[in-house]
Amino acid sequence: MSSIKQKGGIGTKVANNQIETIVRTSINQVSNAASQSVYRNNSDITDRYWYVATLDTRTSAICSRLDGQVFRFGKGPTPPQHFNCRSTTVPVVDYEGLSKRKGFEDLTEPPVGKVVSRPSATGRVPQGTQYGDWLLQQDKKLQVKTLGTEKKVNFFKKLAKKEGSGHAAIRKMIRNDGTELP
Numbered sequence: 001m002s003s004i005k006q007k008g009g010i011g012t013k014v015a016n017n018q019i020e021t022i023v024r025t026s027i028n029q030v031s032n033a034a035s036q037s038v039y040r041n042n043s044d045i046t047d048r049y050w051y052v053a054t055l056d057t058r059t060s061a062i063c064s065r066l067d068g069q070v071f072r073f074g075k076g077p078t079p080p081q082h083f084n085c086r087s088t089t090v091p092v093v094d095y096e097g098l099s100k101r102k103g104f105e106d107l108t109e110p111p112v113g114k115v116v117s118r119p120s121a122t123g124r125v126p127q128g129t130q131y132g133d134w135l136l137q138q139d140k141k142l143q144v145k146t147l148g149t150e151k152k153v154n155f156f157k158k159l160a161k162k163e164g165s166g167h168a169a170i171r172k173m174i175r176n177d178g179t180e181l182p
Contacts, residue, residue, distance in 0.1 A: 021083050028080045032089060039091050040073055048072050048092040051079075055120035055134045057146045062178035063087045064170055068130035081178075136166030155182050 039046055053059050053067035062081050070092055071077070079087040095109040110116055117124040120134055122142070135146060136157070143153040152173075160169035173181050 025080050025083050025085060028085055028088075032079045035089055035091075036073065036078055039089075042091075043073070045098045046091040046093050049076070049089040050092060051077065051087065052090050052118075053087045053131055055118070055122075055125065055129070055131060057121060057142060059087075059131065059146075060085070060178065061174045061180055064131040064135075065174040065176075065178070067132075068128070068167060130165075130167040130170075132160070132166035132168070132170030134166070135170070136160050152180075152182060 036049075039049060048070050051063075051066040051069050051071065053063040055067075059067075060082055063079075063085065066077060066081070066087070069076070078089060079085050081087065093109075095107060098104050099107040116127040118127050118129065119125075120129070122134075122138060125134055135143060138146075140150075140153060143156070144150055147153050147156060156166075156169050156173060159172055160166045163169050163172060175181075
């Protein structure tokens with residue numbers, strides 16, 4: 001795509017960015033629709049999914065709020081939630097039910113913790129880390145870059161202390177429609 005941009009010059013820069021946005025969003029939509037179809041066709045071992053957002057400063061308010069939440073198929077939101085959405089879903093596997101099937105009797109749930117991790121902008125973190133908890137552990141500069149102002153960061157930290165976690169604070173700061181408090 002970059003060679004096309006070079007040939008078109010500055011006059012096509014906006015159009016190319018719009019095309020990249022549409023393509024990226026469409027690929028995410030098709031990928032997540034395919035995932036949901038696979039989950040639906042394997043409903044005997046999974047009937048729920050986790051919403052997984054990217055742990056970095058560019059994650060949208062709505063996706064940071066949804067990160068880590070579990071939904072039943074057909075009952076919750078699926079990515080993309082907006083243009084350039086990078087979020088995805090991951091099935092919640094019923095290991096107990098699956099272990100009752102022939103050939104899977106010895107199946108156990110994988111461990112949760114430092115061994116099983118997910119990437120973030122600041123390095124790998126435990127798999128269960130939710131966006132707000134990740135953000136709470138970051139330095140103030142990254143928090144300001146993410147939330148926009150020092151005032152919002154201070155509000156976020158105060159709310160996290162009151163609510164008991166960064167995830168709970170993000171869920172209070174960001175409404176279901178993606179709009180934010182202060």
